[in-house]
Amino acid sequence: MPAKSVRANLKFLADLEGELVYIPSKGGGDETAHVGNFTHEQVDILDAREAFSSTDLDAEGFRLVAQPTTVTDFFDDDQIRSVYESEVIDLIKEQTGASRVEIFDHTRRSSSLEQQQQWQIREPADIVHNDYTAASGIKRLRDYFADKSEDVKELLNGRFAIINVWRSMAGPVLDHPLAFCDGTTVKPDHLVPVERRAKERIGELQTALYDAAQRWYYYPELQMDEALLIKTFDSESSGVTRFTIHTSFKDPRAGTDIPPRQSLETRSLVFF
Secondary structure (H helix, E strand, O other): OOOOOOOEEEEEEEOOOOOOOOEEEEEEEOOOOEOOEEEEEEEEEEEEEHOOOOOOOOOEEEEEEEEEOOOOOOOOOOHHHHHHHHHHHHHHHHOOOEEEEEEEEEEEEEEEEEHHHHHEEEEEEEOEEEEHHHHHHHHHHHHHHHHHHHHHHHHHHHOOOEEEEEOOOOOOOOOOEEEEOOHHHHOOOHHEEEEEEEEOHHHHHHHHEOOOOOOOOEEEOOOOOEEEEEEEEEEOOOOOOOOOOOEEOOOOOOOOOOOOOOHHHHHHHHEH
16 A cells, blocks of 8 residues: 555444444543444555545545635634634635535544543544435434525525535644545445434434445545545435545554644535
8 A cells, every 4th residue: 555545443333233323422521322233344544645636525525625724723612603614614615616505513523531521522433424314414404494494495496415624623633534435435225324312403324334345545644724525415316426434543553642633523504
C-alpha cells in the first residue's frame, strides 16, 4: 500500500440476529451503546489525497475542500452561530449548487476523556454507520419544519439532501481520523436500518455489513483550514450515491503523545 495508507480495525455489524439499537452518548465522558452483534475487520484504508484529484458527492459520497475560517474559538457558541454557520452555508452552496441550506445541528467531539468531561462533548464515533436512512432523512425534514406544514409539502416535491461538514477544531488530525467507504462500492443490501434511541428523539440510522469489495479511504493529517463534506442522505433515488458509510478509526501508527482529535460536525438540510 502507499506510504500513508493504513491497515486498521473497523467495527461492522456482524449479522441481523436480535434487536438492533444505537444509543448515542450524551457527552461528558459516557459512551455510545450498540445493541446487536458486531465484529472488527482489518481493512485497508487508502490515502484519498493520493487516490483522488477530486471526488463527487453523487459518486463517492464525500469531498475534501479548502475552508479557511474566521472562527477563533470553536467552543464559543456565539461565534458558531454568528460566524461559522454563514461560512458553512456559503461553502455548501458553492460546492453543490444548492439554492437553500438549513443548519440543524452541531456536534463537538474529542478523543480525550478529559476534554469530553471538561467541555461536555462526545467521543469519536467508532462504528461503521451512516447518519440517516431513506425514511429518517425525510422524517428529519418534517421534524425541522414541524410548524410549517405547507413548506414541507413544497420541499418534498423537490430534491434535498443532508450534508455534514466536518473539520478539526485544534491542529491537524493525527489519530482517530474519519474513514469513508466509496459509495459506488457499497451494496444496498449491506446497509441495515437501526433504531437510534436518544432521550430527545427516536430516529433511525444505518449500520453496515462488511464486504471485501468495499473501498475505504481517509485524508491523512487533516488541517484546520480543510473541511470534509459527507452526504448522509439524498432524496434522489436513482443514479446517485444516497448514503455514505463512515467511521473514525484508531491509527495503529499513532504515538501516545500526540494531541487528541477535536472535531466539529455540522449537519444541514440542503435543497436544490
